[in-house]
Amino acid sequence: MKLFTDIHTTDLSFLFLALACYTFFVMRAIISRTGKGRTPLGCFNRLHFRTTAAYILASLGYLVYNKINCTLITVSDWLIGLFVYFGIHYAISANFFALAQASVSTSIVSILHIHGGRATRNDCMVDYAGGEGFGYIKKNRLSRIQHLLGWVEVQDGRYRLTRAGRRMARLTPALLRLWGLNQLGKQPKL
Secondary structure (H helix, E strand, O other): OHHHHHHHHHOOHHHHHHHHHHHHHHHHHHHOOHHHOOOHHHHHHHHHHHOHHHHHHHHHHHHHHOOOOOOHHHHHHHHHHHHHHHHHHHHHHHHHHHHHHHOHHHHHHHHHHHOOOOOOHHHHHHHOOOOOOOHHHHHHHHHHHHHHOOOEEEEOOEEEEOHHHHHHHHHHHHHHHHHOOOOOOOOOOO
16 A cells, blocks of 8 residues: 555656756756856756756655655656656757847847837848847857867868768758758758
8 A cells, every 4th residue: 555655646746846946947047147158058058957966856855755665656757757857948948048049030030129120131230149240150150060069170271070070961961851851041952
């Protein structure tokens, strides 16, 4: 009968712990102003990964405090909570964080809003990226794939693919074909 009680008490407990810990993470990200870092999305994800300890410790505390035996059901409930904790982040929050911070579309909408809902094409081009315009995207992306991702390096003033860059260059077309997508900027063949 004790096993049945354990199963019943842990049904949604780990789910609620995961939600509470994710709320803790969001509050910590807001208070620490995570987006102010050099790599905002990277800082956001690192903070999330580090605060996973809160979920693990809260789960252990819950088990010890309630004297719950560790059964296969308990472990599976814990894993579901962990999945929810990571799922909320990588399926929802991180995407909105990146969208709000780096999306050209949301930037243009913000520029239009600042101009009272209307702006010329030139206003949008000039106001984007602190006056650097769309050239900022190219410069930023080249810097990111060189310094953060390590996909390219500069030799004799020319970009050259690294081993990791060559792997990505082979993987990308395969994934695009798998999903039936075209590379951004390329016209579909009719």
